[in-house]
Amino acid sequence: MLELQNVCYEIVVNNKKKKILDDISFKVDDKQLVVLTGPNGSGKSTLSKIIMGILVPSSGKILYNGKDITRLSITERAKLGLSFAFQQPVTFKGLKVKDLIDIASKKKNSVINACDYLSRVGLCAREYIDRDLDSKLSGGELKRIELALILAKNGELNICDEPEAGIDLWSFDALIKLFKEEDKTFLVVSHQRRLIEIASKVILLSRGKIEAEGSYEDLKEKLSSQICDRLEEGNE
Amino acid sequence: MNEIEKKILEEVSSLHAVPMSGAHNIRLNGKLVSRGVTEGINILSKKDKDGIDVFIKRGTKNESVHIPVIVSFSGVKDKVYNDFYVEDDVDVLIVAGCGVNCNGSSASGHNGIHTFHIGKNSKVRYVEKHVGLGDNEAKRELDPVTDIILGENSVLIMETSQLGGVTKSIRTTNATLARGAKLIIKESLLTSEQDIVKTMFNVNLEGENSKVEVVSRSVARGKSCQEFVSNIIGKNKCFGHVECDGIISEKGIISSTPKIVAKHPDAMLVHEAAIGKIGEGQIEKLMTLGLDKEEAEREIIIGFLR
Numbered sequence: 370m371l372e373l374q375n376v377c378y379e380i381v382v383n384n385k386k387k388k389i390l391d392d393i394s395f396k397v398d399d400k401q402l403v404v405l406t407g408p409n410g411s412g413k414s415t416l417s418k419i420i421m422g423i424l425v426p427s428s429g430k431i432l433y434n435g436k437d438i439t440r441l442s443i444t445e446r447a448k449l450g451l452s453f454a455f456q457q458p459v460t461f462k463g464l465k466v467k468d469l470i471d472i473a474s475k476k477k478n479s480v481i482n483a484c485d486y487l488s489r490v491g492l493c494a495r496e497y498i499d500r501d502l503d504s505k506l507s508g509g510e511l512k513r514i515e516l517a518l519i520l521a522k523n524g525e526l527n528i529c530d531e532p533e534a535g536i537d538l539w540s541f542d543a544l545i546k547l548f549k550e551e552d553k554t555f556l557v558v559s560h561q562r563r564l565i566e567i568a569s570k571v572i573l574l575s576r577g578k579i580e581a582e583g584s585y586e587d588l589k590e591k592l593s594s595q596i597c598d599r600l601e602e603g604n605e
Numbered sequence: 606m607n608e609i610e611k612k613i614l615e616e617v618s619s620l621h622a623v624p625m626s627g628a629h630n631i632r633l634n635g636k637l638v639s640r641g642v643t644e645g646i647n648i649l650s651k652k653d654k655d656g657i658d659v660f661i662k663r664g665t666k667n668e669s670v671h672i673p674v675i676v677s678f679s680g681v682k683d684k685v686y687n688d689f690y691v692e693d694d695v696d697v698l699i700v701a702g703c704g705v706n707c708n709g710s711s712a713s714g715h716n717g718i719h720t721f722h723i724g725k726n727s728k729v730r731y732v733e734k735h736v737g738l739g740d741n742e743a744k745r746e747l748d749p750v751t752d753i754i755l756g757e758n759s760v761l762i763m764e765t766s767q768l769g770g771v772t773k774s775i776r777t778t779n780a781t782l783a784r785g786a787k788l789i790i791k792e793s794l795l796t797s798e799q800d801i802v803k804t805m806f807n808v809n810l811e812g813e814n815s816k817v818e819v820v821s822r823s824v825a826r827g828k829s830c831q832e833f834v835s836n837i838i839g840k841n842k843c844f845g846h847v848e849c850d851g852i853i854s855e856k857g858i859i860s861s862t863p864k865i866v867a868k869h870p871d872a873m874l875v876h877e878a879a880i881g882k883i884g885e886g887q888i889e890k891l892m893t894l895g896l897d898k899e900e901a902e903r904e905i906i907i908g909f910l911r
Binding site: 421423442443444447448451452453455458459461462463464465468469472473475518522 | 822850884886887889890891892893894895896897898904905907908909910911
């Protein structure tokens, strides 16, 4: 489904080049749940943004279902089936939750339909459907709405940047259920033990490089210092 | 009424044709074309100047009155005085609007001076739309003035919009609020090309527990220029909140001067103003949902001005 080949990302700081990502290569197969983990500043969010097209790699290739998408725009990737849930969800003055659900699903949803997406991420849907997607919503509410938009978009490859940040335990259970039950491919940036434990594959990033890749069992020792048990620990 | 005039009528008043019943007053190129009155709502032409007096009787509820103005000839400069006398215990919707469609180089315009005399315990929703249509060369000028005298425990919700096509406009709203009165103003403005708009709100919170909320949202595109000025004066225990949000694109300019004056120790007045271009993050978010950049910007602006 997704393949990264030798992806590098450099930025210039004080006239000096700094490598944020160094020679990243890995594959994500259909219907897998792949967790991207690693210490703060290891390049996880940058990598997820490069896959979505929000950032452009300095070199390397990204293939999606065999097609080279390295130079495609965010929109083009979205149309091919990629979705993205931001670590810090964006707010809009005047756009309602329902408007965003309609945009994501490319249709005018009935209230019942729209509510279904919200219920699946643990929100009492009717309270939210007509609300503006603005800063009056809490961080946790915004994070869950962000996931509801991914469901509404119904993409094949869903990239989620720390979806658990700011959400409560009950919602986290709903999140785990979602990743388990949705018949989709997920690439999730996370530090959370329960997510890592159910992952098909874990990729451990360290200082912009892949330090290890494999199942949770394979990487158990290496991961021990990275994993969080409590929800709030995962927040960067 | 020709097709263009019907289109303007629909734009400004949501009426598809001249209504057969209900309270209304339709003015086309300076002349009255249709008027309807009801038991609760009477409309009379002014004798000393252009304009109408709308009388809404005590206890009139769930009724509406539409008073659209259409200017479809170049060079028409219309000025009217419309007075609304709303008695006590009323609950009505008033829809006013002005559409100017003109081509060619001579300026056309309409100055509507609306005065609301609202009694006690009444609720009025006032929807006002200003629309300019026609080619880019023509000048369309609208200078609306709204004067509001809001009685005890009455509520006026004013939704006013001017979404493009008006080349020059000075919009003035003056209000005085009695005890327990509440004024809610929601303004949406969109300018482009070389349009110039100035919008002013002067609100006197005279009565105890009076309350005003002004939310102005504006988008300035092209080389257009907007100026927002508000002056809220709290003379009693009262609450006032002014919010001015602007989006600028290309070489658009927005200036915001929210002034609040507390003349009473229990006056609570707040103003907020934010002006900037559309956030990159907002555009990126909508692009991840499949919109291209232009579609994303359009959705953001439509929502913002709604």
